[in-house]
Amino acid sequence: MNTVLELRNVSKHFGQHRAVDDVSLTVERGAFYALLGPSGCGKTTTLRLVAGFEEATSGDVVLSGERINHLKPYERTVSTVFQSYALFPHMTARANVEFGLRRKRVPEAEIRKRVTDVFSLVQLSSKADSLPQQLSGGEKQRVALARSLVLEPTLLLLDEPLSALDPNLRKQVRGELKALQRRTGVTFIFVTHDQEEALSMSDTIALMHKGKLEQVGTPQELYLQPKSRFVAGFLGAVNWLGAVGVRPEATRITKSTPGANARPAVVQASTFLGSAVHVEAKLASGETVVSEVSRLDGTYVAGDNVHVWWHPADELRPGS
Numbered sequence: 001m002n003t004v005l006e007l008r009n010v011s012k013h014f015g016q017h018r019a020v021d022d023v024s025l026t027v028e029r030g031a032f033y034a035l036l037g038p039s040g041c042g043k044t045t046t047l048r049l050v051a052g053f054e055e056a057t058s059g060d061v062v063l064s065g066e067r068i069n070h071l072k073p074y075e076r077t078v079s080t081v082f083q084s085y086a087l088f089p090h091m092t093a094r095a096n097v098e099f100g101l102r103r104k105r106v107p108e109a110e111i112r113k114r115v116t117d118v119f120s121l122v123q124l125s126s127k128a129d130s131l132p133q134q135l136s137g138g139e140k141q142r143v144a145l146a147r148s149l150v151l152e153p154t155l156l157l158l159d160e161p162l163s164a165l166d167p168n169l170r171k172q173v174r175g176e177l178k179a180l181q182r183r184t185g186v187t188f189i190f191v192t193h194d195q196e197e198a199l200s201m202s203d204t205i206a207l208m209h210k211g212k213l214e215q216v217g218t219p220q221e222l223y224l225q226p227k228s229r230f231v232a233g234f235l236g237a238v239n240w241l242g243a244v245g246v247r248p249e250a251t252r253i254t255k256s257t258p259g260a261n262a263r264p265a266v267v268q269a270s271t272f273l274g275s276a277v278h279v280e281a282k283l284a285s286g287e288t289v290v291s292e293v294s295r296l297d298g299t300y301v302a303g304d305n306v307h308v309w310w311h312p313a314d315e316l317r318p319g320s
Contacts, residue, residue, distance in 0.1 A: 002028065002029050003026050003027070003028060003029070003065075004027055004028065004029040004063070004064055004154060004155065004187050005026070005027040005050065005061075005062065005063055005155060005187070005189075006024075006025070006026050006027075006060075006061075006062040007023050007024055007025050007046070007049075007050075007059065007060075007061060007062075008024055008059055008060040008061075008062060009022050009023075009024055009058065009059040009060075010022070010023045010024070010046075010049060010056050010058070010059035010060070010061060011023070011056065011057045011058045011059055012042075012045050012046075012049060012054060012056055012057050013057045018211050019042050019045040019211055020042045020045050020046050020049065020056075020211050021042070021210070021211035021212050022059070022212070023042070023046060023059075023208075023211075023212065023213055024059075024213075025206055025213065025216060027155075027187060027189065027204075028187075028204075029187055030185050030186075030187055031187055031188075031203045031204060032178065032181050032188045032190065032201055032202045032203050032204075033187070033188065033189045033190065033202060033203065033204050033205075033206070034189075034190045034191075034192060034197075034198040034201065034202035034204070034205045034206070035047065035189065035190070035191045035192075035206050035208060036192055036193070036195065036198040036205050036206065036207050036208070036234075037193065037207055037208035037209055037214075037234075038193055038209070038234070039193060041208040041209050041210060041211065042208050042210075042211040042212075043191045043193075043208050044159055044160075044191055046191075046208070047080075047157050047159055047189065047191050049061055050063075050078065050155065050157060050189065051073055051076070051078055051080050051157055052068070052071060052072055052073035052075075052076050052078070053073055055069065056069055063076065063077070063078070063154060063155070064077075064154060077153055077154040077155070078153055078154065078155045078156075078157060079100075079147075079148035079149070079151050079153040079155075079156050079157065080148065080156075080157045080158075080159065081141075081144045081145055081148050081156065081157070081158045081159065081161045082144070082159055082161075083159050083160040083161065083163055083164065084164070085132075085140050085141060085143070085144040085161075085164075086144070087132040087140060087143060087144060087147075088132075089131070089132050089133065090131075091131075091132075092128065092129050092130060092131055093119075093124065093127055093128050093129070093130055093131075093132070093135065093139075093143045093146075094115060094119070094128040094129060096132070096143055096147055097115050097118060097119070097128075097143065097146045097147045097150050098111055098115055098150075099147070100147060100150065100151050101114065101115070101150060101151070104151075114150050114152075115128075115146075115150060118146045118149050118150040119146060121146070121149065121180070121183065121184065122142040122143075122145055122146045122149075122180065123142070123176075124139060124142050124143065124146065127139055127143075136169075137164060137165045137166070137169060138165060138169050138172065138173050138176075141161060141162070141164075141165070141173060142176075144161070145161075145177075145180065149184060149186065153186065154187065155186075155187050155188075155189060156186050156187065156188050156189070157189050157191075158188060158189070158190045158191065159191045160191055160192055160193070161177075161190075162174060162177075162192075162194075162197065163194075170197075174197060174200060174201060177201065178200075178201045190202065195234065195235055195236065198219065199219045199223065199235070200219075202219060203218065204216065204217065204218060205217065205218070205219055205222050207222060207231055207234065207235075209230055209234075214227070214228060214230055214231050215227045215228070215231045222235055223235050223236065224316075225316075226316060226318045227318055227319055228318050228319050229245075229318050229319075231318065232245055232316050232318050237290060238316065239251055239287075239289040239290060240287075241287055241289075243317060244315050244316070244317060245315070245316035245317075245318070246289070246310045246314055246315060246316065247314070247316070248278065248289075248290045248291055248292040249292045250310050250311070250314035251289055251290070251291040251292070251308060251310050252291065252308065252309050252310055253265075253279055253281060253291040253293060253300070253306050253307070253308050254306060254307055254309075255298070255300075255304065255305070255306055255307075256307070257307050258307060258309055261309055262307035262308065262309040263283050263284065263285070263307065263308050263309065264283070264284045264305070264306075264307055265281040265282055265283045265284065265289070265305075265306050265307065265308045266281060266282050266303065266304070266305060266306070267279060267280070267281050267300050267301065267302055267303060267304040267305075267306055268280045268281060268282050268288065268302060269302055270299070270300045270301055270302070272295070274295075275294075275295065276292050276293065276294060276295065277292075277293045277294070277295050277299075277300070278290055278291070278292060278293075279291045279292075279293050279300045279306075281306055281308055283308060289308055291308065
């Protein structure tokens with residue numbers, strides 16, 4: 001793969017507030033790249049800088065080797081799928097998808113072919129003549145994707161596009177979106193505050209906090225090798241024992257003594273979650289840990305004397 005986007009020491013200030021603070025990152029062509037972080041961390045502002053809706057206070061935005069700071073949004077080979085989808089309610093799905101091509105004065109025959117192809121790609125051909133209010137949330141999301149993809153962008157920017165969907169539909173569309181990115185080969189930059197979305201969909205995650213990049217890497221690297229406590233805690237639950245962290249799924253609990261490194265504990269609470277049971281136990285040293293136990297591995301109730309242990313390889317040792 002080769003580089004399609006670079007941010008070089010990019011900052012964006014709103015008065016005294018540094019929404020984006022000296023951010024540098026590289027996105028490879030054909031990647032599914034996630035900008036992840038809590039509300040107010042700067043991820044959406046970063047996306048808007050790439051799209052051209054905001055102008056950088058300092059630094060460079062480079063697309064396919066060209067500095068594009070001075071280009072208007074419509075002059076960039078970038079398309080954006082907004083959180084609200086922003087479909088025209090009085091237009092059919094087909095007319096919504098055709099709109100950008102007609103603005104660019106693409107020949108009619110090419111419009112018909114590209115629109116037919118993109119509806120087939122998003123598996124929505126049967127709904128092309130429906131109005132937005134006749135579509136489900138997932139269908140609206142696919143029309144918004146089709147409207148962006150039909151422009152054949154170098155980059156497709158997605159600003160929290162799944163947040164309006166209910167949890168079950170969100171999981172379904174998440175799989176469809178990742179499959180679509182693989183089929184098209186278009187570079188996706190996906191903004192989300194949802195850790196599970198970023199972990200399950202992306203090739204690379206850039207985790208932001210207070211306008212800065214905390215860590216960039218694969219989902220596995222950020223989850224298993226966090227460089228800070230913020231990264232470790234934002235990506236999932238952690239049992240902290242001094243400078244060492246252990247995730248609940250790596251924290252073993254048993255009523256028998258499994259080995260020399262086991263620590264005695266007393267069960268405080270047990271919560272049934274379907275496929276797993278979360279067991280909260282208090283160590284003799286005073287720390288409370290949570291273990292994720294299979295419901296097939298026995299039952300635990302408050303007051304049970306147990307032992308807690310983990311493999312040293314599962315320990316997290318981030319910085320501050």
